[in-house]
Amino acid sequence: MKLLVILSLIGCALSFPRAYEPIEVDYHGQQGIPMASYLRNAEAAADFDGARIVGGTPARLGAHPHIAGLLIALTQGGTSMCGSSLLSNTKLITAAHCWRTNNFQGQSITVVLGSLRLFSGGTRITTTNIQLHSNFNTRNLNNDVAIITINRVDFTNNIRAIALPSGLLEYLTYVGNRATAVGYGRLQDSGSNSNEVLHQVSLIVIENFVCTDIYGPSTIIDSTLCTDTQGRIGTCQGDSGGPLDFSFQNVRYLIGVTSFTSQRGCQAGLPAGFARVTSFLQWIRARL
Incomplete structure (x- = not known):
């Protein structure tokens, strides 16, 4: 009888998948x-x-x-x-x-x-x-x-391309390094204190398994890059698509494209997600 109860409890546990943090998709x-x-x-x-x-x-x-x-x-x-x-x-x-x-x-x-x-x-x-x-x-x-x-645009002091990772930089995970996210989006989840001009924030790249434990393996894959947002800093509403760049020898390299935050908002203290540029280099270069 005890064995049947234990097996029943195990079966119930296995029948309810773990609930992961939802991301904002709308x-x-x-x-x-x-x-x-x-x-x-x-x-x-x-x-x-x-x-x-x-x-x-x-x-x-x-x-x-x-x-x-x-x-x-x-x-x-x-x-x-x-x-x-x-x-x-x-x-x-x-x-x-x-x-x-x-x-x-x-x-x-x-x-x-x-x-x-x-x-x-x-x-x-x-x-x-x-x-x-x-x-x-x-x-x-x-x-x-x-x-x-787009139609061709001339480079100026205010308009210039960012470099893609090359050489050894193509194979780095950037974990533990600081990178800079830039965007026109909000400075907080609600209220009137919003970003009326461009802002930047320095973020630390973290291991993917930390993100997977929060958002789940269907959201976090090898081509995802995550950053720590403890202290309630990070990307926010309106920043999607913007750059996460890594500075090396005075050259900025694009390592992430801003993708998602928790559905609970950018001040929830949960990691922010980016498309990992090094995973898409072949796809990108074929279209330049």
Whole structure:
């Protein structure tokens, strides 16, 4: 009888899979559209002198010449926002979910280069030429990368491509190293203290198994890169598609494309997820 009870308990335990932390997959509905609306209104209301938002912090134009903001016109109506990284005079990389999710589909993208703000200034190029990774999964954001093609843009002090990892850098995991995430997104999950200009944050890359234990093996795969967000720092709403870069010998290398945070928000203290660029180098280079 005891044996039957034990076997029954084991059977019950095995029949209930572990519940992992859900990630946010409805990006446009929950993050991109509301954030774009907020930024449009904030920019319209702010007194901007080209270097500072009144009541905010100074921002130096050209500090991150490889980042480009994205304004995404959706087929369902409305405008969303994302980030991207300039790879050449005609190519950028972003997150695939910036173009397509389960609930939304992009119609066109306006790429904003050389600007601290999304709705004004800089060089602005509209395109419909976006190629998603063929194995992109909208349910778990695996293979969350896409290439954007634009008309040629000339490099300046404020517009410049970021390098892709090469040589030994292609084989590093970057675990334990600091990398810099850049984006136009929120500074916190709620409230009015949002990012009206470009911000950056230094993050530590962590082992994938730490992320797997939180988000589960269907979300965290070899081509995922995770960063520690303890202390409530990290990427947030509106930062999707933007760069995570690693500085080596005074050269910045793109090692991650901002992909996801916990569904509970960016201040939950849970790891942030990126598409690991070294896992997609062959795919990227074939499209440059």
